[in-house]
Amino acid sequence: MSKRLKDVGESAVLRLARKIFTKSKIVVTGIGDDAAVLSIGGKFFAMTTDMFVGKTSIPQIATPEQIGKKAVVINFSDLAAVGARPIALLFSIAMPADFELSSVERIMRSMEKEARRYGACVVGGDVDEGEDITIAGFAFGIVEGKILARDRARPGELVGVTGELGSAAAGLDVIRRKLEEKRFEPLIRAQLEPEARCVEGIILGKCKGVTSAIDISDGFAYNLWQIAEESGIGITVEKEKLPICSLVKEYSKSIGKDPYDFALFGGEDYELLFTIKPSSLSELERKFKRANRKFTIVGKTVRGRGVWISEEGKVKRLPKIGFEHFRHNSQNL
Amino acid sequence: MSKRLKDVGESAVLRLARKIFTKSKIVVTGIGDDAAVLSIGGKFFAMTTDMFVGKTSIPQIATPEQIGKKAVVINFSDLAAVGARPIALLFSIAMPADFELSSVERIMRSMEKEARRYGACVVGGDVDEGEDITIAGFAFGIVEGKILARDRARPGELVGVTGELGSAAAGLDVIRRKLEEKRFEPLIRAQLEPEARCVEGIILGKCKGVTSAIDISDGFAYNLWQIAEESGIGITVEKEKLPICSLVKEYSKSIGKDPYDFALFGGEDYELLFTIKPSSLSELERKFKRANRKFTIVGKTVRGRGVWISEEGKVKRLPKIGFEHFRHNSQNL
Structure with missing residues (x-):
């Protein structure tokens, strides 16, 4: 069959x-x-x-x-x-x-x-x-600058992400649980009214040391895996550095859930995940500051294949979980 | 409401x-x-x-x-x-x-x-x-040449159409009536496997005297009306000159229907309907012949507003009937 x-x-x-x-x-x-x-x-x-x-x-x-x-x-x-x-x-x-x-x-x-x-x-x-x-x-x-792609990251680079993580997925959770309190409205808006990081993308493309980029639509963890697999490299991220929206933390606490689940596996944040040569970091910081935009360095690229996350010195493999059409339960692919 | x-x-x-x-x-x-x-x-x-x-x-x-x-x-x-x-x-x-x-x-x-x-x-x-x-x-x-549009026909031009008319609509009729005999297969194919007239479109765009064009997706009569209305002109076509596919005539006869219904109001032929200044006709004929493609002059543009069809000297208004989504019966709009 x-x-x-x-x-x-x-x-x-x-x-x-x-x-x-x-x-x-x-x-x-x-x-x-x-x-x-x-x-x-x-x-x-x-x-x-x-x-x-x-x-x-x-x-x-x-x-x-x-x-x-x-x-x-x-x-x-x-x-x-x-x-x-x-x-x-x-x-x-x-x-x-x-x-x-x-x-x-x-x-x-x-x-x-x-x-x-x-x-x-x-x-x-x-x-x-x-x-x-x-x-x-x-x-x-x-x-406008160079073409950004997923497959050009090399070991020895930094991994950055624009904006904050987790809001869109937390917003979807608020909607599903019908917890439509006023204080969680920004999360619902993040889900229903996302922004595209076009200004950020153009700046990244014009910064010589930026080597790869992808938008976070399927979930941060999943998109990290995509960069790693397409480029044939490894990535390690530090959990403490992930820029989680403070309201996501507050909401997660109220429902007894780990905010990192939203930030890592939720998706639809439409932020940009990118890799950059360390020598270009200050140039990118300058350009983002001038445009009044935000990014955070959350990890680095390494030799090998896979994605790892470190927490208080302990390193573990980050599962490749994300949203996939037709498969109705997120799973480790 | x-x-x-x-x-x-x-x-x-x-x-x-x-x-x-x-x-x-x-x-x-x-x-x-x-x-x-x-x-x-x-x-x-x-x-x-x-x-x-x-x-x-x-x-x-x-x-x-x-x-x-x-x-x-x-x-x-x-x-x-x-x-x-x-x-x-x-x-x-x-x-x-x-x-x-x-x-x-x-x-x-x-x-x-x-x-x-x-x-x-x-x-x-x-x-x-x-x-x-x-x-x-x-x-x-x-x-590649000039941009063709619907709204640039002027009175005193010729109206032409590529290929033949009626096959796709007749094919749909064959499918609906489940009359899937071998001899009508070309009609079914015309419905399910149309061709795009890209070579013809490029030639039309490169011929200076061509003034407007549209593809016949909603029905020949409807698309004639669109050229006429967008350009603010009138169009008269001669029924005898319409290039109706011979198999459409044969099929129409077998089911007791007027083949002109398929050709005028059926749609989905994906031929190109265009207008051209008479002085450029021989240039276009030469170019189409060289490319081994076919067109037929079926009428002319006139002053006034509307579309008329002549048959044995008698002229009548061609109804603006065509396919329209959401309205489930074709109608005179």
Whole structure:
């Protein structure tokens, strides 16, 4: 009997895609990275697509504005991860026939506003009928510095991450447990209204010593593994250094859960994880400070294969757990 | 009570989109045409998205190869309509968890093969879980001649169409009536395996006298109306001149239906409809002949507003009937 997607998971589809789709000369970065990058007429153009399906991906409390915003941000985050400035956005949207026109209007107004905030604009779209609301976004941008990719980290570098970790996953937990208290609202917003780190991505791309980058959509641990595996290196991170949002700690305490679970395995923070040569650290600090943005060095790259986490001097292997479509329980792959 | 999509139809969403999404300086063609065109560094880049949802858009007899092929072609057809050569394709695909991995592989292999046939390649994608198979394609190309658009026809020009009309709609009818006889197989193939007229689109874009173009996805009559309305002109076509596929005539006879219904109102032929100045006709004929491609002059543009069809000297208004999502009966809008 033929294998079904629930037996093999999303990663099997991605492996197939890499095998089937071949690159042509102008494709610098193809299948497998956050965004594809094409070299045309001396410029590097980045393009990516990210889709979400109502029932499986959108919490019911999300407003049309939040749905529109997230559709834009998850695509621009992919551009940020390769160091591209967003230029244009297109989207295909499927909706049930009894969907309200006013909701469609609110989704579209939010997309327009959000695209503009990043200096881009919505240039096209397609509308279809479907049983469940489904939005596929397509983002197009220009790489301003060098192209960032996942597979170029080398041993002896530092591992950094922008912003803070854990808020989006904690926010999803708040929504699921229906603990919608006022003080946890910022967590819910982090889940429903994430930001794309485009300014940060462009700075990273322009900093010579930055060697690799990826956006944190599938979970910090999972994305660390992706950098390590694609680059053929090892990574060690120090648990104490992880920039966990203080509200995540407060929320975790209130429900008796470990905040590191949200920060390491939760996903959807849309921060950028990157590697940088130690000699370039002060340059990057200067540039981030000037742009009023934040990053934290959380570990380093080493020889070997795998990802380890250290806590009070003890080092253990960080499990490769993250979100994967079709497999409904996160698991150690 | 708020209006629902089934009350207002797809066109209301498109009107909203045009109102909401504003253009930026680099956008030459924005919302409302087959593809968006951006001007960057002296080059014109075209981009478009087209989505289809399993239950509403894919006949059950379609093979995975046909699904993959059609996902590519409907997007490249939009590029053809603005005169662009396809360069790259991305796709977002949602599937149920019990979908077979081997079917996904067949869809992807077909996409790769098809993209290559048009000189392009698949550079990215996203995989999600959804109840129904849904594929959103994004195509990216370069305009080689001038940018073709819908709104630039003027009175006193000729109206032409590539290839033949009616096959795809007749094919859908064959499938629906389950009349899958061997002799009608080419009609079924026309429905399930259309071609994108990219070579024709590039030739049209390079012919100075061509003034407007659109691809025939919503039905010939509907697309004639779109050219007329967007350009603010009238169009008259001669029924006798419409290049109806002979097998469509044969099939129509066998079921007692008027073949012109398929040709005028059926849609999905993915041919190109265009307008051209009479002085450039011989140039276009030469170029099409050299490329071994076909077009037919079927009418002319006139002053006034509307679309008329003449038959044996009698002229009547051609109803603006076509396929529209959310409205389940084709109707005179």
